[in-house]
Amino acid sequence: MGAEVKIWNPVEVAEQARKDYATQIHSSQLVIDPSLSFSQMKPLVIKLCKDMFKDWSNLDDSCFEVDKISGGITNLLLKVTVKNGSSVDDTVTIRLYGPNTEYIIDRHRELQATKYITSAGFGAKWLGIFGNGMVQSFINAHTLSPSDMREPKMAAKIARALRRFHHVEVPGSREPQLWNDVWKFFETASTLKFDDSEKKNAYETISFKEVHDEIVELQEVTESLNSPVIFSHNDLLSGNIMVNEEEDKVYIIDYEYASYNYRGFDIGNHFAEYAGFDCDYDLYPNMNQQYHFFRHYIQPDRPNEVSDKDLETFYVEANAYALASHLSWSLWGLIQARMSPIDFDYLGYFFLRYNEYKRRKEGFLSMARSYIAAGKNK
Template structure:
């Protein structure tokens, strides 16, 4: 188990209460971001603003990522990433829990190094690498390396409760998502087409079924799509489910996850068990992000069709449900 060194966790990380309003025009917001950087890092506090440049790294649907480049007094050029939390995202994200996890993962060598924290965001080291795309994730060598690193990620020791949070979060999301009201009439009409009685029954049934799997509890990423993986070397949400890995591709990944040093010694029964476990929890992922999207539709100021995203994920859940539940029932009878 990878245990992050405690010296890297305790607060040598600078903090400042200043926040940056993401609704500001980009030039004004950039000035505020520069101000935050100066207040967090003393070596920059006397630099002229002309030594800083700010550019958008990602137009994500939860947070805004900015690259801040700085020409320091000694002539060195450095860059950091500033992550601005999306408006009202604290409604569904426990920022204290998130920050603790990032600190430990950073110390264990995962992701960007945490450099500073401010009122509604954080500053991290800038990683000069490209994000993967769905086609990359099908390449056997890359898939094997991702599996190996995911195994290591799941073994990082994060202090705190070891009780699973997935269903706690899903039921919390359901409670919030099922009691919204939209000012825009067209959004309210679309929202009212959702049968929350049906959604609640689906959530309850799936929880009961996943409980039967006795799956291990690990610290999970929960959003490990291609854009969140980077390799050294969002233009919308049109999900192409034809790119979902085949059974053979999944077995290749599982072998390198379960036994990275000797992947072809993994017993077939272990591969089949993990196949059923993974694809059953895939259903939980659809419900999780569908309910999250409804809350975002009400709370977020980001220009994104969150209601449409709910229907995209929930409809895919319904499409996949019977096959996954059949596999689980069949496996249970064999056991």
């Protein structure tokens, strides 16, 4: 049931991308250490911009203004504004990959996805690739919070945007990646070694035999739902959704985990993110909130005409696959607890997600099994 664990060397991936897309994007082999202080990082960012963009190569360093946009639990996002003497300043965003994320993210897959997603008009325009990150155009929009995402009008906008996203065509294998990724995470997570005694003791309380059996059971049930395979974002949390209020436009950004996958997973994973990083699962959407989302996803122009049958299908799919989201991200948290230098309680995150999986399991799986049985009896 397992999958080979491959470690993706970001510099090698960047070099391959440079060869693949040499005529379409700018490139540099420079690497910026994301653990540096911002003051240490700033001159390196300016050097990168000069190396990557010829029009900026002879500008004085004073022409570059570097700001930190956000520092999540995976990446660091920077904004660079360049005053080049024209009436309009140039602005780009630079995304630095988090340390050791090559253990959990297939960078080849990400870059392939980014090329076609941005070409389809989603997110920022892809401008360049460097040793451990990428450069994109600046989006004049603000990032949502979990509370923004739950607001009914915004939920409807997100549903419509996600429907469009699911119609993006990306060449290559259309095999759903969920269970390949889950088993890859499982194999890595179940063989970790911790030096920190507190983390070691907490890790040793985990029964990986139990986790293994849960994955097997959930995979069997969800695959019986026959959820359509679409091109999926797979990480639609509030931080990956931006909105320009004046233009009334929703941007879906960051495609590190994007792949072909089950429709139910992308939606169920999104619903799980209503809880935010605080994991307040009392905020998980109820049936009425989910139906509101489904109506605008299924028939954006006539949401009130969606059939009860379609609503039931989506409801069963989304909630069953929300369980898969909890399993997947809980294992991800374990790997990050060992590999990431970022100050975040990844080990605690494992227990929050896994405990929520166990809390919801009986209700969601019973509903899925009843739905499957009813379909077989027709």
